[in-house]
Amino acid sequence: AIKRVFFDPLSKIPGPKVAAITHLYKTYYNVTGGSKFYLQVERLHQKYGPVIRIAPDEIHLSDPENYDKIYRAGSKYSKSPTFYTAFGYGTAAFSTPSNELHRVRRAALNPLFSRKRVLDLEDVVQSKVSKLDQRLSKAASNGEEVDLHHGLRAISVDTITDYGFGRCYNLLDRDDFGTQFFDTMRELGPAVWFFQQWPFLQSLALNIPPWLAKKLSKNLGSFMQLQDECRENIVAIKSTLDAGVKDESRTTIFHQLLDPNATEGHVVPSVDNMRDESFVILSAATDTTGNAMTIAMYEVVANPAVYAKLAAELNAAFPDPSVTLSFITLEKLPYLSAVVKEGLRLSYGVIGRLPRVVNEPGVSFNGFDIPPGTNIGMSSYMMHRDPDHFPNPDSFDPERWIEPIAARKLDKYLVPFSKGQRQCIGMPLAYCEIYVTLGTLFRRYQTLKAMPLSEEDLQFEDYFAPYRPVLAKKFRVKV
Ligand code: HEM
Numbered sequence: 001a002i003k004r005v006f007f008d009p010l011s012k013i014p015g016p017k018v019a020a021i022t023h024l025y026k027t028y029y030n031v032t033g034g035s036k037f038y039l040q041v042e043r044l045h046q047k048y049g050p051v052i053r054i055a056p057d058e059i060h061l062s063d064p065e066n067y068d069k070i071y072r073a074g075s076k077y078s079k080s081p082t083f084y085t086a087f088g089y090g091t092a093a094f095s096t097p098s099n100e101l102h103r104v105r106r107a108a109l110n111p112l113f114s115r116k117r118v119l120d121l122e123d124v125v126q127s128k129v130s131k132l133d134q135r136l137s138k139a140a141s142n143g144e145e146v147d148l149h150h151g152l153r154a155i156s157v158d159t160i161t162d163y164g165f166g167r168c169y170n171l172l173d174r175d176d177f178g179t180q181f182f183d184t185m186r187e188l189g190p191a192v193w194f195f196q197q198w199p200f201l202q203s204l205a206l207n208i209p210p211w212l213a214k215k216l217s218k219n220l221g222s223f224m225q226l227q228d229e230c231r232e233n234i235v236a237i238k239s240t241l242d243a244g245v246k247d248e249s250r251t252t253i254f255h256q257l258l259d260p261n262a263t264e265g266h267v268v269p270s271v272d273n274m275r276d277e278s279f280v281i282l283s284a285a286t287d288t289t290g291n292a293m294t295i296a297m298y299e300v301v302a303n304p305a306v307y308a309k310l311a312a313e314l315n316a317a318f319p320d321p322s323v324t325l326s327f328i329t330l331e332k333l334p335y336l337s338a339v340v341k342e343g344l345r346l347s348y349g350v351i352g353r354l355p356r357v358v359n360e361p362g363v364s365f366n367g368f369d370i371p372p373g374t375n376i377g378m379s380s381y382m383m384h385r386d387p388d389h390f391p392n393p394d395s396f397d398p399e400r401w402i403e404p405i406a407a408r409k410l411d412k413y414l415v416p417f418s419k420g421q422r423q424c425i426g427m428p429l430a431y432c433e434i435y436v437t438l439g440t441l442f443r444r445y446q447t448l449k450a451m452p453l454s455e456e457d458l459q460f461e462d463y464f465a466p467y468r469p470v471l472a473k474k475f476r477v478k479v
Pocket residue numbers: 093094095106113160280281284285286288289290292348349350354416417418421422423424425426427429430
């Protein structure tokens with residue numbers, strides 16, 4: 001403890017002494033009180049300034065001008081192994097600390113998630129939105145409420161499983177929009193904080209026999225079942241390809257990864273590695289996109305002036321409410337775009353920090369020298385709420401994005417997808433989903449009423465993606 005506080009190369013970095021001494025400091029905030037370490041980090045910045053020490057080997061920065069120095073194309077910073085290994089996804093593009101391995105894996109997956117490919121497969125997104133539209137229309141006839149919290153998430157899950165895996169989970173067809181799937185993802189969330197603190201727990205958890213896991217928790221059991229089904233899907237695609245049978249199905253991430261010529265240096269991963277890759281993509285696509293759509297829709301419905309302005313813009317662009325609203329037309333609408341940006345700003349993508357490792361010969365931020373090997377991170381939560389760029393940051397205010405020159409300057413500080421080489425690969429798909437969903441639903445439904453939510457209901461807990469508290473009332477509308 002004395003060494004870490006007084007004789008460590010990070011000793012001069014301000015912060016609480018207990019955080020300098022032990023990782024238990026961050027674990028405490030991560031696992032108690034609903035996982036709100038991101039709020040504690042904000043409080044520490046208010047107290048200690050723009051560079052703070054949040055763990056024996058970890059620094060957090062709040063000055064928005066530093067973001068592009070860490071998260072940029074060609075950055076030599078690599079992902080923090082201690083942070084990302086705890087997700088348990090081995091060599092997946094998301095979690096691998098190695099920039100070299102990441103470059104090859106990412107290059108193999110890129111064609112599937114390019115903007116061109118998204119435009120080619122826009123029908124997949126349109127078909128999911130159309131299902132939710134039908135559910136709303138039916139609810140309108142029956143005078144029922146609709147659970148949009150889960151309905152919007154079901155769009156993300158059905159889109160990625162259809163688009164990426166070629167096997168749609170069809171949550172939009174279920175009466176409750178597949179609530180159990182989301183409960184499962186949420187239940188597994190806190191594990192990552194325990195695994196970071198005590199890595200042996202991760203080895204134990206990964207070696208639990210499936211029969212025991214199913215007995216321990218219904219959600220864990222259903223997660224393992226999803227994994228088994230995913231594995232079977234990969235094996236089936238692999239056998240078809242190995243047998244040289246012409247595969248008529250659409251290219252999936254598995255076709256892409258099974259192709260030894262996918263990109264230079266690509267080595268076909270094992271079936272389990274591919275299953276991990278697909279699960280990481282599924283997790284990455286679900287609550288991030290779901291949160292952005294939920295926040296944007298809730299705020300529009302709760303704010304009559306915003307709702308009226310958006311409806312007027314959509315009515316003018318699409319005089320016939322029954323047509324298919326194309327993504328490329330929707331993304332050109334200035335007010336809808338401002339609503340989308342506010343939805344992304346206040347849903348944060350990943351709410352906590354994205355730790356990277358400082359490489360040789362070290363670096364200096366805001367006058368503090370930081371040695372190589374230190375974990376360093378910033379967060380969209382702090383970026384998106386910086387009052388210098390986003391005055392009154394908690395207010396959902398599309399007007400801040402309307403004046404084009406001011407908006408272009410603000411774009412630099414909007415980082416829900418992060419930036420640089422480890423930026424979200426699903427960004428074009430996410431934009432397509434968000435625009436088509438908001439555009440279609442707000443063109444068709446202009447008198448939605450949100451069931452009231454309290455401040456507690458609207459809090460976020462940090463399980464990498466932000467989650468509403470288990471007991472919070474969720475976003476429901478009366479049509
Ligand atoms: C609004 C929606 C989304 C947001 C805000 C978002 C945000 C992010 C962020 C911040 C990262 C960087 C994480 C880090 O540095 O550790 C990331 C990475 C990633 N996201 Fe997304 N994401 C969204 C949707 C999606 C979708 C639809 C997919 C499906 C393909 C996806 C797949 C991924 C993957 C695979 C990575 C890892 C990329 C890499 O390291 O090369 N995301 N996302």
